[in-house]
Amino acid sequence: MESEGAKPEFKKGLWKPEEDLILKAHVETHGEGNWSAVSKRSGLMRCGKSCRLRWKNYLRPTIKRGGMSQEEEDMIIRMHKLLGNRWALIAGRIPGRTDNDVKNYWNTHLNNRSPSRKRKTIDSELDQNDEEKQNKSKRLRSPSNSQPTCNAIAVGSAEELEGKKPESEGRGGAVSSDAWIQRDAQSMN
Missing domain, CATH: 1.10.10.60 (Homeodomain-like)
Incomplete structure (x- = not known):
């Protein structure tokens, strides 16, 4: 049993020269407009969008072909x-x-x-990021090894250096490496 509102089956794939002639003749006589109606009236069994695109991109007489000036x-x-x-x-x-x-x-x-x-390639952006990370890690490491030495300079405000606990120490006991450096600098003084 077929229902009355069933959609018709449309052709798909390449357009044949005969179909091009039918579409061209129909549009020249009836004009552009309701493309689903063009599809039905011409008997092409193509969807309206396919007819519109075929006309706009290939069959219109005003289309220029060939290289650009x-x-x-x-x-x-x-x-x-x-x-x-x-x-x-x-x-x-x-x-x-x-x-x-x-x-x-x-x-x-x-x-x-x-x-x-000019587009940057993804590889060149990754290379730049890797170089920046390497340079940054070299600046942060001491010459002998990657652990801070006793000669480390404490960075922070005067209040932090005069005996206040580092901020991270108050939260669950976790202390950042910066806090340890500051604490070592205080004990050295």
Whole structure:
């Protein structure tokens, strides 16, 4: 038993040249608009979204094919600096080019050329972080070993050095290494 509200099965996959001709003829006679109605009226058995995208990106007569001119490249670069990755807005400023064409052209040709778009690789960022950590640990360690010596300089306010307990000592007895350094410095005086 089929229910009355069952969705029709739509074709999927590549468009055939015959389907392109049917869609093109239907849009030329009836115009763009309700794409689900275009799908039903033309008999293509494709969903409305598929018909719309096929028309907008491939079958429209105003679409330019081929390489971008120097003026178009300059426009894409300038608009990308201004708008970022808003490809539909950028394509709206370049007649005959779709947003997908502009985006693909940017990613394959222009992104590497643009001096403001130098990307850092993840490896170089990790290398920098590792170097910073190593330098920091070298500064914290004494020359002979990693444990503080009696010659360590206490860091803190005068009140802390004159006999107050370190802050961390009041919480459950745990004392940080900074507190031990301060305590050793006090006992040396």
